[in-house]
Amino acid sequence: MGKTITQKIFEKNSHKKNLTPGESVWLDVDVLMTHDVCGPPTISIWKNEFGDKAKIWDKNKLVIFPDHYIFTKNVHANRNVDILRQFADEHQLPNYYDVGTERYKGVCHLALAEEGFNVPGTVLIGTDSHTCTSGAFGLFSTGVGNTDAAFILGTGKIWEKVPDTMKFIFDGELPNYLTAKDLILQILADITTDGATYRAMEFDGSAIRQMNMYERMTLTNMAIEAGGMNGIISVDDVTKSFLSSIGIFDYDIFYSDDDAKYFSVNKYDVTKIEPTVAKPHSPDNRDIVRNVEGTKLTKCYIGSCTGGKITDFEFAAKLLFGNKVKVPTFVVPASTQVAKQLEIESLNGISLKEIFENAGCIIAESSCAACLGGPADTIGRSSDGDIVISTTNRNFPGRMGSKKSKVYLASPLTVAASAINGFITDPRNFL
């Protein structure tokens, strides 16, 4: 019987052969990632549990990005970053990216890709549910809590159940009004927010192969919104050229066998998909944009690990060029590298940054910002009565701030079109 990529990586890192889905195994962890919200409690569990013997299993494999609550006056939030800083200092950690320094990166999932931690064929574990994002590079990545992370910190090991794999094939040429976000929202509608619980989600098909790495990361990023254990896309020339551009050449490539057994296979013709939204209050509450067109908005938000990558801003700039936004519109580059790219990349001779400024957008510093609400002084946070359209990934009650606000999730094209009109708008009206 053939095997899927995820199963092959499990075999490699558990040093076991012929694993069957459902079986629990111990995996060697190649990278452990944490951030300012979950890092401090992870460190404290690690210290308590290992006591005097507490030793980091491999400093080179530990990566820490403060990114969640950064530009805030909240003293507790700032204390968390202080704890990380002290810890990094005390242990001379090579992969700590401190706030207020040149090294500061912003949102961890994008930073992992930019800094070359997404190495194909490896196991990457993070204390953040969207750690599944890294799977776009043909590796197994998943999110865990602080106890599991503390255990890894001391031992380099994690127990996991071998997952079944669900395959999603997108064929056809992606029309100019669609982005990866529309595709993943479509999947969520079809399988719902628990449709992939304890399973791997593998993406393939000609439409995926045409996508750049950032768009692929939008798909694997939201695997967790379907409850998925991990999202994964096999390595191809697009992956290889991204990796070689940052100096990574040495890695294991796994492919799913032709006769691999899948839990399910869903096939899509992308030319039949329409611009899509997830209505309040769940990422699987799908509708097509046309059906909710005209819904009045009070805020628009372009940011996060899902929708704050350079490609997301390229999409948005295409529509915002020469237009003005009618409602407060927040542009939050996920990483400092994206923020720099906004200044360098241009459209019709004008930098993306200027396009957003001219359109009247509010450009914020790189961090998670209002994607998860955050402390009261977080930029873009939703207030009572707000109706927001956002490129982020979750719209459960209160996710972006107030429980009494409503959030629609959409592609950067749809959010930009809606910002121009002040109500939900199909991007095809501007293309």
Place this chain on the structure above:
Amino acid sequence: MEKIIKGKAYVLGNNIDTDQIIPAEHLVYSTSIPNELKMYGHFALSGVPIEKAGLPDGNIPFIEDENSESEFSIIIAGTNFGCGSSREHAPLSLNVAGVKAIIAESYARIFYRNSVDGGFLIPIESINKLNDKIETGDELEIDIINNQLKNITKNLFYELKPLGSVFEIVESGGLFNYARKNKMI
């Protein structure tokens, strides 16, 4: 591990995500300073919209006033309990509030792992939907070994799914105890 768990039921719907269990804005408190740890109990389930808090009628706050402990120690819920973020603060806050066990139709993977590995509470799967049969305030008794739930108030019995492969971790009281018992660390 307690083999028999007794307590009052607090009933919730489907897809109770981690932002409803402990809203993100409160994640700044330290988990190792006792006075701050209490805040996690105080804000437990504070993100649940009030009309859905404590079914069937709603409008029953999980935590009263300034308390950090709830009178309810067993949660009954629908599908996909604990979906959303990886924050271990979610099962932790329920634990601080005094929750001993949850009985839901299904769980999100990370919440489930966190509950078990952190030894915070016992996540049990029901065989059938129960959140339309049990009411907030009902007195319940869970028999962990025999996978049985008794609704003392209504004198009804339900069968539960066995804990399966995580039983040993639950019984040890969490991943670290389990690993020490098995001489892994």
